[in-house]
Amino acid sequence: MRLFLTSLLVLCALCGRAGVFDGVGALAAADRMARVQDIYNKEVRYKDSVTAIRSLNELTSIADKLQDKPLQCLAVSLLADQYARTRGINPLSTKLHNDAIKMAERFRLPLMVGLCTHRLGRYYYNFKNYPFAFEYMLRADNIFRELGYDEVPDIAEILFFVGSTYYEMGDYERAESFLQNVQKQKKIGKYVQKQSLNTLALIHRQQGDTVNALLYFEKTLAASVKQDDPVWMGISYSNIASIYFHQGRFAEAxxxxxxxxxxxxxxxxxxxxxxxxxxxxxxxxxxxxxxxxxxxxxxxxxxxxxxxxxxxxxxxxxxxxxxxxxxxxxxxxxxxxxxxxxxxxxxxxxKDQQAYQKILLRMETERHLNDIDKLEADARSSAIKRNAVIVVLALLVLVLLLLYNRNRLKARTDAAALQAEKLRAEEQLKNARQLLQNFTENTRQKNELIEKFSAELQRLKGNLTGDPLYEERLKNFDRLVHSTILTDTEWNSFRELFDKVHKDFFTRLEQKLPGLSLNDTRLISLVKLSLNNREMARMMGMDENAIAEAKQRLREKIHPGQDGLGLEDLVQAI
Known part of the structure; x- marks a missing residue:
């Protein structure tokens, strides 16, 4: 019973245990990363592996629950670091570091890609795999340069670490480049500021440049005094004195x-x-x-x-x-x-052995980086070729689309033009029909007027016979009544209107019945208009009997020997 109670108390204690990362969720998203890193360094990193890994798994759960993508990447990277602390360089840590990078790439977080890549480089560096260490640290630096150093948290510490590793390898030129960049940063930790200045001084002293070596030692001393750091003040005084000593300036040293x-x-x-x-x-x-x-x-x-x-x-x-x-x-x-x-x-x-090892290390590192550069150059070349093909294809597609759109626009324009032409033709035809109708109506009105005049003439003939004045008027009136209404000018106007309404009628008539006289042609056109004999007679200056005879004669010309078939039917067939 006592054992059961003890186990229960232990279980309750475990269930009620507060995790070291529990307060992270209450922080603003922008503050979580720095806080997590601080907690890890102070409270997790040096714990036993079981406790540390359990805490990091809890961090992963918190990050997932918050849907904080940068924190998710950091949790995986810290877990990789923790396994490396207990197992050294190992496949699981390597995989977790690469998983963190891939996760950041998938989330499209370039800053986290750079940070996780740098952590992978430091992982290799800690276990003296320097070629891979420099490969990933330089990859990370390229990412940071593209983003801008101001966008990278703790960039001064990152640059200092890379510069220091180059200094240890004896590559002073590259070391100085990174350490100079440290001095350009707006936010530099106190230790990093002093250590980077001191390392710059050591680089110049190694190169025999005592003037700049002394300058950087003095800057280190100034920073130490400003920060009230007596340890670094002592180091700086000693370094400056060392230069004075070798210059024979004993009173100053x-x-x-x-x-x-x-x-x-x-x-x-x-x-x-x-x-x-x-x-x-x-x-x-x-x-x-x-x-x-x-x-x-x-x-x-x-x-x-x-x-x-x-x-x-x-x-x-x-x-x-x-x-x-x-x-x-x-x-x-x-x-x-x-x-x-x-x-x-x-x-x-x-010293010779160290120098030899440094030379071998630099050669191995340079060879590895050159191999990486060659692979990346080949990849870029392939990408350029592929992109060139894509661009050419895209241009071809664009040209085809432009041609298609142009042809479609032209077809649309042509269709619109045809439609407009059709509307104009229909309007012209409508106007021609109206004009022909008006012409015919005017002719009918003239015929009616002539009939009235004829009736008036007959009346005058009966009532005013023997009056010389009226005899003259009667002669003129008789000439007017029997004059031809369809003059050449009128006929040409009439024919033009008629041809607009009945397109190519006179052409077909000439082909079907060549050699027709002008009067035959005029008569056929009046038949086509469905006028009666009286209207035709008045328009052509003939009497009705003459019109009837002319129509019979025309019918025989068109279809001789076919009794019972009217001229109107024959003309409509033309």
């Missing part, structure tokens, strides 16, 4: 070394104090202050428990050789000289 030694001892920076004391001892020897020199050497020896490196021993032996020779202690001088030669040989071998 000594007080800086003394101040640096005091600061170093106060803050337990014993290696720095050790080196300062021995350098001060050498100045004392050169200025014949031998007792003070011995005191400085003894003080340095007292710190040997904190400093046990070949370089430290070399510094001690150099000071002892000078002191023993100056005090005529030849035996001790020879012994110190022997030890100095041994340690120099050891350092030389070590």
């Amino acid at each position: 000594y007080p800086l070394l003394r101040t640096s030694t005091q600061l170093s001892l106060t803050h337990k920076q014993y290696p720095d104090a050790y080196g300062n004391l021995l350098l001060m001892a050498r100045i004392e020897i050169l200025q014949n202050r031998l007792q003070q020199a011995q005191q400085k050497i003894d003080s340095a020896i007292a710190l040997q428990q904190y400093v046990n490196t070949p370089i430290a021993r070399k510094q001690l032996y150099e000071a002892e050789v000078l002191l023993y020779e100056k005090t005529n202690r030849q035996a001790k001088a020879l012994e110190a000289q022997r030890k100095l030669l041994l340690v120099k040989d050891s350092l030389s071998i070590s």
